[in-house]
Amino acid sequence: MTGSAVAELEHVNVTVADADATARMLCELFGWQVRWKGAAKDNGYSVHVGSPGSYLAVYQPAGRPGTAGESPVSSYATRAGLNHIGVTVADIDATEAKVKAMGYRPHSHADYEPGRRFYFDEENGIEIEVVQY
Numbered sequence: 001m002t003g004s005a006v007a008e009l010e011h012v013n014v015t016v017a018d019a020d021a022t023a024r025m026l027c028e029l030f031g032w033q034v035r036w037k038g039a040a041k042d043n044g045y046s047v048h049v050g051s052p053g054s055y056l057a058v059y060q061p062a063g064r065p066g067t068a069g070e071s072p073v074s075s076y077a078t079r080a081g082l083n084h085i086g087v088t089v090a091d092i093d094a095t096e097a098k099v100k101a102m103g104y105r106p107h108s109h110a111d112y113e114p115g116r117r118f119y120f121d122e123e124n125g126i127e128i129e130v131v132q133y
Helices: 019-030 091-100
Strands: 011-015 033-040 044-049 055-060 087-089 107-112 113-120 127-130
Touching: 011 044, 019 055, 019 091, 033 055, 055 087, 091 113, 091 127
Parallel strands: 011 055, 087 127
Antiparallel strands: 033 044, 044 055, 107 113, 113 127
16 A cells, blocks of 8 residues: 555455355345356355445355354354444345345344444354444
């Protein structure tokens, strides 16, 4: 970096059981697009979903869908654990309706500066925070 440029987060990479299924859910819920998909580290498979400026890489280890290992401990109690992924939306009520229609249970609703929010847990145990500023 040179000068006073501020760094921006480009992507986060998470391990899931079925990369295609998780990518479909994220695209449907947030209006994201598949930016890339293909072979990944250690003979795994990744799908990159997001906007032109940033994305979430969903990584599936080698093997068939559903074979990613499960962690029995809370991410909040695990060093380097992923606690949640925060996503901003323009209409939190419409997004919550989609979340419910997809069979997820929203929880931990809050309304404080700088915005309204709720959370939900998806199939891989990843907590997603939805925020409207």
